[in-house]
Amino acid sequence: MLKDSFFSINQLKSILKDYNLRLTKRFGQNFLIDRNKALQILKLMELSLQDKVVEIGAGIGTMTFLIAERVSSVTAFEIDRGFLKLLNEYSKDFSNVQIIGGDFLKVAKIENFPEKVKVYSSLPYNSAVKILIRLAEFRDNIERLVVLLPEEIVKRAQAEPSSKEYGVFTIFFSSYYKIEPPLIKVERNLFFPSPDVDSKAMLLKPLSKKEISYNPEDFISFVSKFFQKRRKTLRNILNDLDLKLDNRFYNLDLSVRP
Template sequence: MVQPFDAAVPAPLLSAADVRRLAAELDLRPTKQWGQNFVIDPNTIRRIVAAAEVGPEEHVLEIGPGLGSLTLGLLDAAGAVTAVEIDPVTAARLPRTVAEHRPGRESALGVLHGDAMTITAQSLDAVRPAAAQGGPTALVANLPYNVAVPVLLHALAELPELRHGLVMVQDEVADRLAAPPGSRTYGVPSAKAAWYAEVRKAGVIGTQVFWPAPRIHSGLVAFTRREPPTQAVSRAEVFAVVDAAFAQRRKTLRAALAGWAGSAPAAEEALRAAGVDPRTRGEALDIAAFARIAEHGRAAGIEGTEPRV
């Protein structure tokens, strides 16, 4: 494997002037459709890479590399990077940016032009960098605000080799992803993320380090993969319970799960069997409790519904 640069001698990262020069070269106008807010502050890139704690033997998945600011920082810390980019213009330019700013590291980069919501282990393997010995083990990304949660959950579902990661999302989304049961912001994203991993908020990023500057702050969310709370029922069955519980979050679980169970009495029976007070609301339960409800629902013959993405 090609080794990353010596961390004792930090290599230059893209400056604000570099980012604007690249954008002008490509006649690129950032769009909200693709969530294009490019990081223009090298110190912020260094902060993200340090917080991600990626090692020199790791293969990192980066979603939405844009003009390559974070990509260069990741190549300095990790063994290889596979970048997934939906914009054909920036996807085509990224390898040349790496060649210009990190000569000798070209074999450590793979680029997949496509939608992150469609990635699979097979599609990533098709563009695997020559320097990588396997699939990605870490996810580090500045995720587009409008699709951050579904993209993160899709990556965790499709890529079981991902062991840890750090993503930058809208600050309020970061709060929701990392929220514990019982908190005001706990909901569907919190519970579903907890199925896959231990999740925590790792910091806040201001608006002025981006071009164009967003209206609100960004949050860093770190995760570490863990085993799901049950093997007795599928993820889809558990997520169907989660979706039903939060569809009407002001209702008690006895009422909220009536549609899932077929009736309120059937919901109460499954809840009591799972050791959950039927008068409880969904925001009080952790993912293990939702899993127990799904298990007892299956035992009682409840089919449930397909979960939302």
């Protein structure tokens, strides 16, 4: 079966050769080749035949078509033009799969997130943060989000204050997403080609706009200003920015540093 060939290195190489495709690090093209691990990750999504799923970074369709067998519809984004021909040909056997070519950060619209959708993405290091910020804009339309991330990004997301990994992304992440256990470790040797680091699959529940109303980009910009002045106290930073806190923050210690 087609979807099983994605988990064989030899058949995967043959597919890439047939379509004259070359893998690039820029797009994070490391494909999961362990079927059991793929199914384990899918369990985090709790898929049903009524679900609508959005996938970011379909690649050759490793997860796309496994998901399509279990849900009402899949809208899959793919940035690499070379892979679009392959995906469009393979998706002819799936009436519930829509392939959208282009950079998700540029082409995604609210119309791609009807009602409540579930989202899956294997995010490369160089675009993971930007995509998570973009997804936060659609948070009221996302029921659950399963992401496969390099471990370094996961450490930054879960970092404790005063640790070297703690920063603007940590604050953004904890403000817009809630991590639901368990986290699934995916060793680097379970990908082709093997990346330099291991990864982890995480189930995220986006917080609603009622819980955090700020636009994600504005939030990031605001928090970044504090981290640019880490040697100063909160009081001095607020003075520099000509900002005043309202009564909700009267207990805040303004003598601390970010």
